[in-house]
Amino acid sequence: MSIPAPVPVVRHTMPYPDGFEPTPERPITLIARDLDRRDAMLPHTHGWGQLTHSIDGVLRVATADSTWIVPPSRAVWIAPGVEHAVTVLQATRLRPVRILAERAPFPAEACRVLEVSTLLRELILALEQLPPLAPSPRATMLSELMLDELARCETRPIRVPLPRDKRLQTLCARLVDTPGAPLTLAGWAGQVGASERTLARLFEKELGMSFGQWRQQVRLAHAAPMIAGGMPLARVAEELGYASQSAFSQMFRKTFGTTPTAFFSEP
Template sequence: MSIEILTDTRPHAPDKYPTEKRPVRLSARNLQTEEIIRMHSHDWGQLTYTPRGMLQILANDSTWFVPPFRAIWIPPRIGHEVRIVEPSHLRVLYFHTEFSPFEGNDCLVLEVSPLLRELIASMEEVEAGSKREAHLAPVIMDELHAAKHLPIRLPMPRDKRLKSLCETLLTDPAASLTLEDYARQVGASSRTLTRLFEQELDMSFTAWRQQMRLAKATPLITSGLALSQVAAELGYASQSAFSAMFKKTFGESPSSFFRHK
């Protein structure tokens, strides 16, 4: 059963809001599996990060699985929901709008460097409003500007027929059914579904399924499942086929990607 943690648009208390004098603030808490921070938004941007656990973020008609030592940037006034996939040490940096590290309304998944990890940890320890807190903020900004962006986003459709198809695929990522098979299930022609994939998601059915499988790989690998089992769970013919596709997308092997650097 899911547990609602947050239902309004504020974090915990006004003293946690970022201001011009204190533009970067940290909120830290530990959450258990299946806990949910319900859909909400606020006037500042946030960097959502966990050094331990697994997060699923819903925002901008997309979903992201965010593993340890990665983080997601969520711009100001963007509605978002946080789902806890595994027990997580949730660490959220709030950024005043005048001190935003990124422009635009797109969410971004970022590599968290060793230095940025230590900076976030230091924000937990510093005295509120101290000179040290003020000195850490621009260094955090600099690390975010240099952070590598990761293609973990999985766009989700609004059309009911296409949404039904995509949710079916998410439930059974290893299924080898064709688009024609799914068309019969959702009551639309394969031509219509092909058009909807391009119009709503800007990719083909095959490309979306591949992206979905890679997104689903994240929680499976971090749970400790062997790569051979992950490949089978996701419908790949072999571990090497899965590893090759993973490396093509992320630029490194699964074992390297999920190694604590």
């Protein structure tokens, strides 16, 4: 399945020009790029692994079957050869780390959401100060330390699965863009050309969960940049379609076993 092109106007179709690939002598490279809100990168692949991270701002990263909303306290590992697209939701200083395929820290996983530790953040900033390609003792030291730290970073279960059915794709794309939309499944059925019963069956078949459960995952993903940006929980709840702050917090604690503030706090 191919990834649908991002909804926003595309200004950038690839992250970087050729010539900055990691090598055995320099297994990790990084080239900084600052992007504006609603910039996007069309679906593409790399021969290397990539840790997609931004110093500030919020990204949406999508693969064929999942999407993630990524604030600065998180990063997404994307394995070599995995097709992905990136949309900028808030102006961001993008710092993608390219990792030689043979040195992939998670060889058995296509994607993984990581909590960016203080050490990892500083290593990314230090790597940015080096010439992008030239091998050096310092580049080697930083690369090896970063690979060790990546393997130690905690993971975060913030993933929104995506469907293959085109009717369900339309519904899901709209909810990803407007997670607080109040429409019921019956209401969405009238907009995407399928009955409520058909949509309910497709959610269970393709995504392994009900419409309500999937919408909850979308809202949880959107909560990350809101809370990380300091938005009051009462407003987060309102933006995401919850009746009250307590209803949002209760749902969150039931899902993750902790409060929203604690979960999305800076590491």
